[in-house]
Amino acid sequence: MKQRNTRSLKTKHIGQYVCENCGSHSPKWMGRCHICGEWDSYTKLEGEISKRKTNPSHPVAITQIGVNREERIETTIGELDRILGGGLVPGSLVLLGGDPGMGKSTLAIDMLNRVAQSKRNVIYVTGEESPEQVKMRAKRLGIDSQRLFVLAETSLENIIEQIDKISPVIAVIDSIHTIYTEDFPSAPGSVGQIRECASRLMQYAKAHGTSMLLIGHVTKEGTIAGPKVLEHLVDTVLYFEGGKEHPYRILRAVKNRFGSTNEIGVFEMQDSGLKEVKNPSExxxxxxxxxxxxxxxxxxxxxxxxxxxxxxxxxxxxxxxxxxxxxxxxxxxxxxxxxxxxxxxxxxxxxxxxxxxxxxxxxxxxxxxxxxxxxxxxxxxxxxxxxxxxxxxxxxxxxxxxxxxxxxxxxxxxxxxxxxxxxxxxxxxxxxxxxxxxxxxxxxxxxxxxxxxxxx
Ligand SMILES: Nc1ncnc2c1ncn2[C@@H]1O[C@H](COP(=O)(O)OP(=O)(O)O)[C@@H](O)[C@H]1O
Ligand SMILES: [Mg+2]
CATH class of the missing domain: 3.30.230.10 (Ribosomal Protein S5; domain 2)
Incomplete structure (x- = not known):
């Protein structure tokens, strides 16, 4: 009995089934989610989420709060900076979604390269490609920077450890669906893993002021695969739109805590990467x-x-x-x-x-x-x-x-x-x-x- 009590203090049993769409829990499987109404969205969640210790916060007078956090990291990609509301906010989490081949990895590495030019460390974590593949793309895009680090890793614990060593201003995780935490027994890409990894990255980002860009896969319906809570968790959600039959790619901010939403950036996909289109009307x-x-x-x-x-x-x-x-x-x-x-x-x-x-x-x-x-x-x-x-x-x-x-x-x-x-x-x-x-x-x-x- 005693043992049970201590256990329940440390860990939280979560419902055995979770809705892939909205993240709600249920102790038994249901054909339709009782919260969001999505059909066949329940999957079995295995394992337990450990309760983390948090330091208690205290109320602060609004006049006492410094605003140095509002500084932005300009990516120097004009279209991207504009939809972000003037650049990346230090410590913010951005989710970038889009169909395969839209140019998510291309845009991310281009952005890192530009930021690295100003003598700041940046890291590109890839769970999908080998460092050689990343290098091949970088070569095609003309990217060559001493300060741009590439890490091919899928374990969240290792990723955080390595990020901590380099202390980059921006870390790109390509993609959030491929990484996993050892604390959670389910497979990478499952609802529990995505949510847990994203929230751990968020804690790191907020604590260290590192901006994180998480790349996400999209489902057939065009929304980011995985729980909707992922979108609620991050500060900004960007989607790549546009068919493969057009060379134009439209990057849209559907959520932005630091800028206006529905802002769009227009890019053209070329051999040498994504080029900004400054006069889309024309x-x-x-x-x-x-x-x-x-x-x-x-x-x-x-x-x-x-x-x-x-x-x-x-x-x-x-x-x-x-x-x-x-x-x-x-x-x-x-x-x-x-x-x-x-x-x-x-x-x-x-x-x-x-x-x-x-x-x-x-x-x-x-x-x-x-x-x-x-x-x-x-x-x-x-x-x-x-x-x-x-x-x-x-x-x-x-x-x-x-x-x-x-x-x-x-x-x-x-x-x-x-x-x-x-x-x-x-x-x-x-x-x-x-x-x-x-x-x-x-x-x-x-x-x-x-x-x-x-x-x-
Ligand atoms: N060797 C190449 N030459 C020219 N364009 C290429 C080449 N390889 C890939 N691309 C372009 O890059 C796009 C893939 O970009 P990528 O950033 O990998 O997409 P994502 O990460 O969104 O899946 C493809 O749609 C293609 O147009
Ligand atoms: Mg990619």
Whole structure:
């Protein structure tokens, strides 16, 4: 009895099954998680998590807290620094996810090399490749730095020991799914291991001020494999987007404790590595067909930067069965909703048509400010009438067919002006509240019918 009590003080028995999606526990297996509703997500968790001793903290007056931690480590990759909110915060944990071959390892080693140039130690820990393979990539990228250390290791204890010897400013763990701690008997990549390793790395990072970049694999659905708690644990979550068929890679901050979210960085994959794309609007519009029906340019705001992208629609009569809808880079449900609004509020018979939509260049946009652009692309293709190629369109569309104002209209207009556009269709409320001068001719509309009237 006595023995049992001491044991329960030191260790914590955790539920035998854990949900891979949200990390909740259950003493028995269930087909569906009772917390997040995910099906078939429970896996058996073996072992026990030992309770660690923690030093008690004391409350401190906010005026007494120093801010020297806010210094940033600039990676000198402009696009990366911007999405991080101005560089890496010392002691922060960044999770970088993306499909295989997107360039996660390439970006990570490039970043380390640049930081190492300023005479600071950095380390690249790889659990997937041998040091020779890392060297081969580094050679291709032209990386050669005395201060960049490579460690091929998968044991967490050894990794922390080695990191401690070098005391680097940044440590990259490629990938978190390959490392394991000896305290935990389950296999590397299992939920318990990932969570335990990540939280141990976080403790190290916070205590020593070392920034950590953890590389993670993604599942078929595109989220980082492993428990959702991993995303909650880290300070910043970055995802690489973009298909392999495009050379462009989009790095998006989906969570950031030290900067704005949804900020995107655009890169181009070349032989010599990932190159920053400083003027993404120009790239995304470079192959735009002029005066073709179904094409419209929208100034979309991703994070703090406006980007002009082309939305394309192809509407064709459905000859058989249920009409088809396909969307690439746009939210399927949003498009269906806008189609229904066009049918009901603007009297266009588009519901029975096959509709295919695409965002050129492989970008994904989700903000509602592109609603009006999506609607106008559909109308243009349906009527087979092109929209003037020097026109941009933005605005949110409500269920009654009203066009609602969006945020940051000035930034959107400025970007359109910079790229030589002449005309803009925008929500009337935005036009009335406009505070800047612009050379664009502005058409303010408050309903989808008026928007159609103005353009066609
Ligand atoms: N020898 C090579 N020459 C040119 N590009 C290469 C070469 N090897 C790999 N790549 C490019 O690098 C990408 C792989 O990058 P990597 O950083 O290893 O991706 P990840 O770590 O995300 O899986 C591939 O998609 C490919 O485009
Ligand atoms: Mg890799």
């Amino acid at each position: 790239i995304f519009l470079s192959e735009r067909p002029v005066n073709a029906s179904g094409s419209v340019v929208v100034p979309s705001l991703e994070g703090t930067r406006p980007i002009l992208v082309e939305i394309q629609a192809l509407v064709s009569p459905c000859n058989f069965g249920v009409p088809r809808r396909t969307t690439i880079g746009l939210d399927y449900n949003r498009v269906s909703l806008l189609v229904a609004i066009l049918e009901k509020r603007a009297g266009l018979h588009v519901i029975g048509q096959d509709i295919f939509m695409n965002v050129a260049g492989g970008v994904k946009i989700e903000e509602p400010a592109i609603d009006l652009g999506i609607s106008m692309a559909i109308v243009s293709s349906f009527l087979n009438k092109p929209i003037d190629s020097d026109t941009v369109v933005f605005g949110e569309v409500g269920l009654v067919g009203e066009v609602r104002g969006v945020s940051q209209a000035e930034l959107r207009l400025k970007e359109a002006e910079k790229l030589g556009f002449k005309r803009c269709l925008l929500p009337r409320t935005n036009l009335e509240r406009l505070t800047v001068e612009t050379s664009l001719s502005l058409i303010g509309v408050d309903s989808i019918e008026k928007a159609i009237e103005a353009l066609f």
